[in-house]
Amino acid sequence: xxxxxxxxxxxxxxxxxxxxxxxxxxYRKSFFQEMVKIGYDSVPIIMLTGFFTGSVMTIxxxxxxxxxxIPLSTIxxxxxxxxxxxxxxxxSSLVLAGKVGARIATELGTMRVTEQVDALESMGFNSVSFxxxxxxxxxxxxxxxLYIVACVFGVGGGLLAGIFTGTVPVADFLMGARxxxxxxxxxxxxxxxxxxxxxxxxxxxxxxxxxxxxxEGVGTSTTEATVLSCMIxxxxxxxxxxxxx
Amino acid sequence: MIEIKNLTKSxxxxxxxxxxxxxxxxxxxxxxxxxxxxxxxxxxKHINALLYPDEGSVLIDGAxxxxxxxxxxxxxxxxxxxxFQGSALFDSxxxxxxxxxxxxxxxxxxxxxxxxxxxxxxxxxxLENVHDKETAELSGGMRKRVGLARAIILEPEYIMYDEPTSxxxxxxxxxxxxxxxxxxxxxxxxxxxxTHDMHSVLDVADKVAFLDDQKLSWHGTVENMRKSGHxxxxxxxxxxxxxx
Numbered sequence: 001x002x003x004x005x006x007x008x009x010x011x012x013x014x015x016x017x018x019x020x021x022x023x024x025x026x027y028r029k030s031f032f033q034e035m036v037k038i039g040y041d042s043v044p045i046i047m048l049t050g051f052f053t054g055s056v057m058t059i060x061x062x063x064x065x066x067x068x069x070i071p072l073s074t075i076x077x078x079x080x081x082x083x084x085x086x087x088x089x090x091x092s093s094l095v096l097a098g099k100v101g102a103r104i105a106t107e108l109g110t111m112r113v114t115e116q117v118d119a120l121e122s123m124g125f126n127s128v129s130f131x132x133x134x135x136x137x138x139x140x141x142x143x144x145x146l147y148i149v150a151c152v153f154g155v156g157g158g159l160l161a162g163i164f165t166g167t168v169p170v171a172d173f174l175m176g177a178r179x180x181x182x183x184x185x186x187x188x189x190x191x192x193x194x195x196x197x198x199x200x201x202x203x204x205x206x207x208x209x210x211x212x213x214x215x216e217g218v219g220t221s222t223t224e225a226t227v228l229s230c231m232i233x234x235x236x237x238x239x240x241x242x243x244x245x
Numbered sequence: 246m247i248e249i250k251n252l253t254k255s256x257x258x259x260x261x262x263x264x265x266x267x268x269x270x271x272x273x274x275x276x277x278x279x280x281x282x283x284x285x286x287x288x289x290k291h292i293n294a295l296l297y298p299d300e301g302s303v304l305i306d307g308a309x310x311x312x313x314x315x316x317x318x319x320x321x322x323x324x325x326x327x328x329f330q331g332s333a334l335f336d337s338x339x340x341x342x343x344x345x346x347x348x349x350x351x352x353x354x355x356x357x358x359x360x361x362x363x364x365x366x367x368x369x370x371x372l373e374n375v376h377d378k379e380t381a382e383l384s385g386g387m388r389k390r391v392g393l394a395r396a397i398i399l400e401p402e403y404i405m406y407d408e409p410t411s412x413x414x415x416x417x418x419x420x421x422x423x424x425x426x427x428x429x430x431x432x433x434x435x436x437x438x439x440t441h442d443m444h445s446v447l448d449v450a451d452k453v454a455f456l457d458d459q460k461l462s463w464h465g466t467v468e469n470m471r472k473s474g475h476x477x478x479x480x481x482x483x484x485x486x487x488x489x
Contacts, residue, residue, distance in 0.1 A: 124322045125350070
């Protein structure tokens, strides 16, 4: 299948999902289950990702900016701004493409090749409404929440790394963090996570929903879902930065 | 009544079958037979529009299922119960919930009614004590029977069996065949059985449709099948007997 056919099929699935999003009774229960799986279950890995990203940034920045002419507050500014505007969203999304995207593609792919999707359709269910809509909606809603977690742990990790390595005092770090902060940075981060949540869950749902060929086919779909999600997230990151900043 | 009219299906360049026409009367049990890969299951999935043909139509009680809007099509699909080849049980929920699944979404039954209905269905398939088992814990024969219980839970007018005895030992196959006969007799359901198991055909079917050489090669009653003089059909039947 060529790229144009793939885009057409993906768009058609999204159109079906949009049309069937009014069938709330069909997907209400699985929507809440997906919010837990995508959001709550991802908190630990996002905490770790954020914390170590912030920590490493502080240590590396203090190493690179080790000069009497550069105030220590600059490190706080660099770390917090980088976390809020870019790293909390992008690194978290790349991790979530592996965790959430792979799970969605595998689940739906297995359901497809074991005829569970056909079973749903034959009972009179709208399988897109039942399987795709709750996953995409939960992704759109939970990714921004995970962004907050990543920001808190990212900046917190940076602050703690400064304290424990003795490179940046708390007061300097916080002064730097406040110096360049604007609410737009956070809004931009939320917009990015909203878009990335949609990209990862919809691409993974698409790859899983149309999986073919047994266990090997599910494996291929999962790999494609993860790789494609990561690539589109990076592309979308560039486009959003170009458009909104 | 189900009327299949001039159905043709290809996957890319591969022609599965062409110009298949067949009528399935209410209350009868039709067996669709043929060699592996001849498109029996594909034909089955065309009957309730899980797949679409290149040409032709399928009329369910007079309504062409392919020409209906999606909502009407889903209502027509609810006239069917399907026992899938691999049973297609949802592996994220247990046996009870699998059978209760359609009841929760398509009826306004109270929990106590759902419980009674599910237990009744399990009793009909002789599996009273597995309601709390996870689907992974069920044997192949049990999975088929749970799949059958789920297929009949909304009291369909038609039931389709896709290779109901494949992968089962002869004794369990015999039990499944008895269940198919029992469903047809006690519930008056019109049944379509896709199989290449001639034991099953002789046990359960009133009529037989034989797919061969990319077309519906022969169809008629089970009694007429042996004396049909149809070369490919005779070979198929004889090969099955030889395996016995």
